[in-house]
Amino acid sequence: MLDIRGLYQLNYILMRKPFIAANWKMNKTVGETQSFLNEFISLVQDVKDVDIVIAPPFTSLYTVSSIIKNTNIQLSAQDVFYEDKGAYTGEVSPVMLTDIGCKHVIIGHSERRQYFKETDEIINRKIKAARKHNLGVIFCIGESLEEREAGKTFDVLKREIEEGLKDISAANIVDSIVVAYEPIWAIGTGKTATTEQAQEAHKYIRERLASLYGSKANEIRILYGGSVTSDNIDSLMACADVDGALVGGASLKADSFSRILKFRR
Numbered sequence: 001m002l003d004i005r006g007l008y009q010l011n012y013i014l015m016r017k018p019f020i021a022a023n024w025k026m027n028k029t030v031g032e033t034q035s036f037l038n039e040f041i042s043l044v045q046d047v048k049d050v051d052i053v054i055a056p057p058f059t060s061l062y063t064v065s066s067i068i069k070n071t072n073i074q075l076s077a078q079d080v081f082y083e084d085k086g087a088y089t090g091e092v093s094p095v096m097l098t099d100i101g102c103k104h105v106i107i108g109h110s111e112r113r114q115y116f117k118e119t120d121e122i123i124n125r126k127i128k129a130a131r132k133h134n135l136g137v138i139f140c141i142g143e144s145l146e147e148r149e150a151g152k153t154f155d156v157l158k159r160e161i162e163e164g165l166k167d168i169s170a171a172n173i174v175d176s177i178v179v180a181y182e183p184i185w186a187i188g189t190g191k192t193a194t195t196e197q198a199q200e201a202h203k204y205i206r207e208r209l210a211s212l213y214g215s216k217a218n219e220i221r222i223l224y225g226g227s228v229t230s231d232n233i234d235s236l237m238a239c240a241d242v243d244g245a246l247v248g249g250a251s252l253k254a255d256s257f258s259r260i261l262k263f264r265r
């Protein structure tokens with residue numbers, strides 16, 4: 001029997017539609033993308049109760065956009081610049097992304113923070129620019145191993161949330177921004193956070209969101225990312241505050257990503 005707390009928890013789980021996104025990072029040519037979709041679309045055509053998102057590299061966005069028309073798959077970019085147009089060699093604007101059919105964009109991934117020196121301020125500008133053009137945002141946060149071992153996980157998450165979402169209104173966040181908790185030490189390492197570690201961090205993130213947005217925080221989806229596979233997705237999705245996943249390596253193969261989308265809670 002569920003007690004009253006359990007009922008509230010169930011209610012929140014039910015009102016947050018699972019959101020599972022493939023972050024292909026710098027993988028797949030256009031030809032490889034087409035082969036993936038040929039297999040993938042039929043594997044997931046019956047998945048109705050999950051937001052299914054694919055984030056290919058920029059070079060494959062147009063191909064994916066054309067092929068997924070009239071399917072249950074949504075398109076995301078992996079990054080965006082914060083200006084609409086101009087002399088910014090190599091950059092891509094939110095206007096260009098919406099024009100090509102993107103519904104979402106990943107912002108603040110730890111690889112961009114680490115290798116491309118993206119700061120919380122830059123990330124905040126990118127989020128505002130994406131929202132100005134009605135792009136959904138997959139906003140990534142997460143601590144490094146050193147930060148976790150030094151007991152700074154919550155401090156890092158607090159700073160990344162508060163700086164990244166600075167001046168973003170509640171109206172602009174529910175249904176438009178999902179937060180992806182990706183502990184850096186779990187990315188590409190095969191070392192997934194335990195369900196206790198994931199739930200603890202997600203609960204903390206929801207509390208921080210509640211301090212900014214009040215009860216709206218219960219409607220914001222929080223994804224887990226970091227060595228998600230078809231073997232661990234079921235237990236991760238069983239955590240009360242895990243509302244989806246951001247999947248790297250295991251999203252590159254149609255069969256493993258489709259199994260992840262068919263998780264069982």
Ligand code: 13P
Binds near residue numbers: 182187249
């Ligand atoms: P892996 O699933 O390969 O660990 O990557 C996670 C990630 O960074 C998704 O954005």
